[in-house]
Amino acid sequence: xxxxxxxxxxxxxxxxxxxxxxxxxxxxxxxxxxxxxxxxxxxxxxxxxxxxxxxxxxxxxxxxxxxxxxxxxxxxxxxxxxxxxxxxxxxxxxxxxxxxxxxxxxxxxxxxxxxxxxxxxxxxxxxxxxxxxxxxxxxxxxxxx
Numbered sequence: 001x002x003x004x005x006x007x008x009x010x011x012x013x014x015x016x017x018x019x020x021x022x023x024x025x026x027x028x029x030x031x032x033x034x035x036x037x038x039x040x041x042x043x044x045x046x047x048x049x050x051x052x053x054x055x056x057x058x059x060x061x062x063x064x065x066x067x068x069x070x071x072x073x074x075x076x077x078x079x080x081x082x083x084x085x086x087x088x089x090x091x092x093x094x095x096x097x098x099x100x101x102x103x104x105x106x107x108x109x110x111x112x113x114x115x116x117x118x119x120x121x122x123x124x125x126x127x128x129x130x131x132x133x134x135x136x137x138x139x140x141x142x143x144x145x
Contacts, residue, residue: 077093
């Protein structure tokens with residue numbers, strides 16, 4: 001059998017995720033940047049996001065964040081706008097849930113932004129109906145099956 005010439009296995013290649021524990025400074029938007037909420041992930045390092053200015057944009061996740069910062073639907077992100085393509089943007093930063101709440105408290109995000117849902121803004125109709133999501137069976141129904 002040949003000798004193993006590598007320096008380690010899968011866990012070594014994955015690396016350590018030390019940056020999650022420490023608090024980081026809250027980053028606000030500058031000129032040419034905008035806050036956005038992820039609508040859906042498209043794969044291949046891209047996502048569809050609704051920006052705070054009301055425009056739906058195709059966002060590209062930068063290489064520094066790719067496979068290191070996991071972005072899901074409903075997350076608040078900071079995107080860099082492109083001068084030459086208005087319908088596309090680049091993801092600069094993903095805000096942690098507590099940072100997103102702080103942004104909303106500071107008035108950077110509008111009040112109607114929903115922070116804790118998985119899908120951005122698509123659940124309003126179901127909440128107003130108040131219908132039960134469960135079905136109650138009697139013992140007789142189980143015997144018939």
